[in-house]
Amino acid sequence: MKKYAYYELSVIQYILLIHGTQVGIGVLTIPRELAEQAGTDGWISLFIGWAAAVLVSLVTTNMMKRYPDKTIIDIFHLLLGKYLGKVATILMAMYFAIASIVFIANTTAIINVWILSQTPAYIIVALFAIPAYMVVQGGMRVIGRYSELVFYLTLWMPLVLATALKDAHWLHLLPLIKEGWMPILTASQTTILSFLGFEMAYFVYPFLQKKQYASIGIVVANTLTLLVYLYITIICFAFFCPDEIVEYVWPTLNLWKVIEYRFLERIDIIFLAFYLFILSTTALPYLYFTVFSTSQLFNSRDHRKHLWVLLTLITVMAWVYTPSFIDLKKMTQTWSYAGLIFAYLLPLLAWGPIWLSKRAGGKEA
Amino acid sequence: MAMRGWLRRKKTSVKDRLSHSGEPVRVREISDQLSENIAELNAIFTLTPDLVIRTFDSRHAGGKVTLVYLTGLVDKNSINNNVLRPLLSHREGESSSIFDLLSVGKVTVVYDFQTVENDILKGSSVLFIEGRKEALVVETNGWPQRALEDPQLEASLKGAHQGFVETDSQNIALIRRYIPNRELKIKEIWVGERGDTKLSIMFLADVVNPEVLQELEDRLGRIKVDSILNTGELEEYIEDNPYSPFPQFITTERPDTTASHLLQGKIAVVVDRSPSVMIAPVSFASFFQNVDDYSIRWPVASFIRLLRYLAFIVATFLPAIYIALISFNYEVIPLDLILSIGESREKVPFPPLLEALLMELTLEMLRESGIRLPAPIGQTVGIVGGIVIGQAVVQAGIVSNIMVIVVAFTAIASFIIPNYDMSSAVRLIRFVMMVLAAMFGIVGIVVGLMALIGHLISLQSLGVPYGSPLAPVRFSDWKDLFVRLPLWKMLERPTGARTVQEKRQGDNQPEGDAK
Numbered sequence: 001m002k003k004y005a006y007y008e009l010s011v012i013q014y015i016l017l018i019h020g021t022q023v024g025i026g027v028l029t030i031p032r033e034l035a036e037q038a039g040t041d042g043w044i045s046l047f048i049g050w051a052a053a054v055l056v057s058l059v060t061t062n063m064m065k066r067y068p069d070k071t072i073i074d075i076f077h078l079l080l081g082k083y084l085g086k087v088a089t090i091l092m093a094m095y096f097a098i099a100s101i102v103f104i105a106n107t108t109a110i111i112n113v114w115i116l117s118q119t120p121a122y123i124i125v126a127l128f129a130i131p132a133y134m135v136v137q138g139g140m141r142v143i144g145r146y147s148e149l150v151f152y153l154t155l156w157m158p159l160v161l162a163t164a165l166k167d168a169h170w171l172h173l174l175p176l177i178k179e180g181w182m183p184i185l186t187a188s189q190t191t192i193l194s195f196l197g198f199e200m201a202y203f204v205y206p207f208l209q210k211k212q213y214a215s216i217g218i219v220v221a222n223t224l225t226l227l228v229y230l231y232i233t234i235i236c237f238a239f240f241c242p243d244e245i246v247e248y249v250w251p252t253l254n255l256w257k258v259i260e261y262r263f264l265e266r267i268d269i270i271f272l273a274f275y276l277f278i279l280s281t282t283a284l285p286y287l288y289f290t291v292f293s294t295s296q297l298f299n300s301r302d303h304r305k306h307l308w309v310l311l312t313l314i315t316v317m318a319w320v321y322t323p324s325f326i327d328l329k330k331m332t333q334t335w336s337y338a339g340l341i342f343a344y345l346l347p348l349l350a351w352g353p354i355w356l357s358k359r360a361g362g363k364e365a
Numbered sequence: 366m367a368m369r370g371w372l373r374r375k376k377t378s379v380k381d382r383l384s385h386s387g388e389p390v391r392v393r394e395i396s397d398q399l400s401e402n403i404a405e406l407n408a409i410f411t412l413t414p415d416l417v418i419r420t421f422d423s424r425h426a427g428g429k430v431t432l433v434y435l436t437g438l439v440d441k442n443s444i445n446n447n448v449l450r451p452l453l454s455h456r457e458g459e460s461s462s463i464f465d466l467l468s469v470g471k472v473t474v475v476y477d478f479q480t481v482e483n484d485i486l487k488g489s490s491v492l493f494i495e496g497r498k499e500a501l502v503v504e505t506n507g508w509p510q511r512a513l514e515d516p517q518l519e520a521s522l523k524g525a526h527q528g529f530v531e532t533d534s535q536n537i538a539l540i541r542r543y544i545p546n547r548e549l550k551i552k553e554i555w556v557g558e559r560g561d562t563k564l565s566i567m568f569l570a571d572v573v574n575p576e577v578l579q580e581l582e583d584r585l586g587r588i589k590v591d592s593i594l595n596t597g598e599l600e601e602y603i604e605d606n607p608y609s610p611f612p613q614f615i616t617t618e619r620p621d622t623t624a625s626h627l628l629q630g631k632i633a634v635v636v637d638r639s640p641s642v643m644i645a646p647v648s649f650a651s652f653f654q655n656v657d658d659y660s661i662r663w664p665v666a667s668f669i670r671l672l673r674y675l676a677f678i679v680a681t682f683l684p685a686i687y688i689a690l691i692s693f694n695y696e697v698i699p700l701d702l703i704l705s706i707g708e709s710r711e712k713v714p715f716p717p718l719l720e721a722l723l724m725e726l727t728l729e730m731l732r733e734s735g736i737r738l739p740a741p742i743g744q745t746v747g748i749v750g751g752i753v754i755g756q757a758v759v760q761a762g763i764v765s766n767i768m769v770i771v772v773a774f775t776a777i778a779s780f781i782i783p784n785y786d787m788s789s790a791v792r793l794i795r796f797v798m799m800v801l802a803a804m805f806g807i808v809g810i811v812v813g814l815m816a817l818i819g820h821l822i823s824l825q826s827l828g829v830p831y832g833s834p835l836a837p838v839r840f841s842d843w844k845d846l847f848v849r850l851p852l853w854k855m856l857e858r859p860t861g862a863r864t865v866q867e868k869r870q871g872d873n874q875p876e877g878d879a880k
Contacts, residue, residue, distance in 0.1 A: 010837065115694070115808055127805060131815035138823035145822045145836035152838070266696045273807040280815060 013144035020281030022197030031236035038187035049191025072202035093293035122319035168238035199343035434490035440507025543624030560592020612786035630864030667848035676781035685798035693806025712762035718803035
C-alpha cells in the first residue's frame with residue numbers, strides 16, 4: 001500500500017527541494033566564516049564539506065531504499081516499536097522545530113538590521129507566517145512545486161552578481177594553500193554544516209516518483225549547492241581585501257551594495273528582499289516536516305491545524321522574546337549540533353542495523 | 366477553519382429547505398376523457414393567461430383533439446402549418462394516423478401530467494386525443510431570441526465574428542460547426558429545482574481525461590439550487606477553491622475559443638439561457654491566451670504574449686512599488702530621480718498610500734460607472750474623469766503628477782489582460798499589495814508576491830494544477846506559454862488538461878526555399 005502516492009514528486013522537484021533547503025542563510029555568511037578560519041584558501045574546504053555531505057546523503061538514500069514507501073517516522077515505528085518510535089518521532093519533530101525557529105529568527109534579524117530597522121521582530125515573523133501558511137498547507141506537492149519555481153525565479157541573481165567581477169582582484173586568491181592544510185580542515189567544520197538540508201531525504205524519498213534516480217538526484221542537489229557556495233565565496237574573496245572581509249557580518253550583502261546602476265542604487269536591498277524567496281525554500285520544508293512529524297504522532301491526517309499552532313507559537317515567541325545577536329549565535333550553534341546528530345550521525349548509526357535486519361528478513365522470506 | 370465549517374453547515378441547511386422533501390411526488394396519469402384532462406390542466410396552470418387550450422374536431426383522430434401550449438414560447442408558424450393545418454384539413458386517401466400527419470421533427474408520446482407540465486413550460490405543445498390515455502408532445506419551441514452578434518466582451522481582430530446567444534441548441538450548433546467530428550460528445554444534466562436549467566457537457570471523447578470528466582459531472586450533480594441563471598453562478602458552485610480571488614474556469618462567448626479548448630482536451634459546459642460557455646479545467650496561463658494569437662505571425666504573437674504578462678505584473682505591483690519606493694526604500698532610487706519626484710510631491714499633503722488609494726479608487730469608480738452607462742452618456746465619464754479629475758487634482762495639489770502617471774499606466778496595463786475575470790482579480794490584489802507596501806516596503810511586496818505564488822501553485826481547477834506549466838514545470842508546454850512558437854512546432858496537445866490522446870498533428874514544417 002503506497003501511502004504517499006498521491007503527492008508524487010518529479011526528480012527535478014526532488015533535487016531542487018533538497019538544494020533549496022541546503023541554500024539559505026549560509027550564502028550570506030559563508031565567505032566570512034571561511035575567511036576567518038582559512039583565509040582565502042577557505043573555498044577548498046567547501047569541497048571537503050561537499051564530499052562529507054555526499055557520502056552521508058548516499059548512505060541515507062541507501063537506508064531509505066530498504067523501505068521505499070516509508071518515511072523515517074514509519075521506519076522508527078517499525079524498528080523501535082510503538083513507544084520508542086514515538087519518542088524518536090518527538091525528537092525528530094523537535095529537531096525540525098528548532099531548525100525552523102532558529103532559521104526564522106535569523107532571517108528576521110537580518111531583515112531587521114538591513115531593511116526594516118524600526119519594525120518589531122514579531123510583526124515581521126507574523127508577516128512571514130502568511131506565505132508560509134499558504135504554501136505549507138498544500139503539503140509536499142505544493143512545496144515541491146514552490147521550490148522548483150523559486151529556483152527558476154532566482155536564476156537572475158548570479159548573473160547580476162557577475163557584474164561585480166569587473167573589479168575583482170584575482171591575486172587575493174594566491175598563493176594556494178598558503179598556510180598548509182590545517183586551517184582548511186578546521187574550516188571544513190563550518191562547510192559540513194552549511195550542507196545541512198540533505199536530511200530532507202528522510203521524508204522526501206517515499207514521495208519520489210522515480211526512485212532509481214534518488215542517489216543521482218541527491219548528489220546533483222549537493223553539487224548544485226556546492227556550486228552556489230563556491231561561486232559566492234570566490235567572488236567575495238576576489239572582490240574584498242582578505243582582511244576586510246572578516247569585518248562584515250554578511251559579506252554577500254556588502255558585495256551587492258557595491259553594484260549600482262544609473263537608475264537604481266542600493267541593489268542589496270532589492271536583492272535581500274528577493275533573497276527571502278531562497279530563504280523561504282529552506283524554512284518551508286523544515287516547517288512542513290515539523291508539522292508532518294507531529295501530525296503523524298497524533299495520527300491525524302490534516303497537518304494544517306498543527307501548522308496553525310506552530311506558526312502562532314513562533315509569532316508569540318518572537319513577541320515575548322527577541323534574541324540578541326549573541327543569543328542567535330548560540331541558537332545557531334544548537335541547531336548545528338542537532339544537525340550533526342540528526343543528519344550526519346543518525347544515518348551512519350542506523351544504516352548498519354537496518355541493513356542487517358533487512359538482510360535477515362530477506363533470508364527468512 | 367471554524368468559519369469554513371460554519372459556512373458549510375449553513376449551506377446544507379439551506380439545501381434542505383429547498384428540496385420539497387416529505388411529500389411524495391403525485392403522478393397523475395393522463396385520462397382518456399378530454400374534459401378530465403382539461404380540468405387537470407386548469408388545476409395545474411392557475412393564473413396562467415398565456416396558456417392556450419384549443420379543442421377541435423379532427424377526422425384523423427376520429428374525434429376531439431385538444432392542443433395546449435404557452436403562447437410566446439412556441440413558434441406560431443410551426444403550430445399553424447405543421448400541427449393545426451394537417452389535422453384540420455382532410456383529403457381522401459391520406460394516412461389516418463395522427464403521428465404521421467404531424468410534420469414536425471420530434472414528437473414523443475407521454476403518459477403522465479408531470480412530463481406534460483414540464484414540456485409545456487419549456488415551449489413544446491401537447492396534443493390530447495379523445496379516448497387515448499396518452500398525449501403527444503410536439504416540439505414547436507420558438508421563443509424570442511436575438512440574432513448572432515459580434516462577441517461584446519471578447520472582441521477579436523481576425524477571429525470569427527459570431528458570439529454565443531442565449532439558446533443552448535444554437536450555441537451547440539456553433540461549436541459543432543468547428544468540430545464536425547463524431548467524437549464530440551454531449552452529456553446533458555438538468556440543474557435547479559425551479560429553473561431547471563439544461564447543462565450540456567461537451568468534450569472530445571477520445572482526448573479528454575475520463576477522471577476529470579467524472580469529477581466535473583459529480584460536482585454538477587451535487588448542485589441543489591433554485592435556478593442557475595448564468596454561467597458565472599454555475600462556476601461558483603463547483604469551484605475548487607471558493608475563497609480565491611482568481612477565476613478557476615474560463616467563461617467565453619466565442620465559439621472558436623471554445624472549439625480550440627475542446628481540441629486541447631478540455632471540457633465545455635453550455636448553459637441554456639446564458640450567452641457564455643464555461644471551460645474547464647484551465648490553468649493560470651490560459652487566461653493570457655487569445656484566439657488572435659494563433660492567426661497573427663508568431664513573432665508578433667509572442668511579443669504580445671510577453672506584453673500581457675508584463676501588464677499583469679505592472680497592474681498588480683506598480684502602485685505598490687511606487688508606494689514602497691517613495692515612503693520606505695527611497696535609498697534605492699538615485700539622488701537626481703528622488704529629487705525630481707520630491708519636487709512633484711512638494712505640495713501634496715497626503716502620505717503616498719493615501720494618495721495612491723485616492724487615485725486608484727477614483728479610477729475604479731470611473732471604470733465601473735462607464736460599464737453600465739448608455740453610450741451617449743458614456744462619453745461624459747471620459748471627459749469628467751480624464752480632464753476634470755486628472756487635470757484638476759494635480760493643479761489643486763492633492764495628488765502628484767507622478768502618481769497620476771502611475772495610476773494611468775496601471776489602468777492601461779490592466780486592460781491588456783485579455784480575460785475580464787482575471788483582470789478583475791488583479792484589481793483586487795493590487796490593493797492588498799499597496800497596503801503591504803505601505804506597511805513593509807519592498808519586503809512587504811516580496812512577501813505578497815510569495816503569498817501570491819503560494820496561492821497560485823496550490824490552486825486547482827477540477828483537480829488539475831492551476832499553475833501548470835509553470836509549477837509543476839512542464840517545459841514541453843512552454844511553446845505556448847510566454848511566447849507562441851510556430852504552430853507546426855506544437856506536435857502534442859498541452860499536458861495541462863491531462864489528455865488521454867497526446868498527439869495533435871504530424872510533421873507540418875514548411876520546407877521553404879532554403880532547402
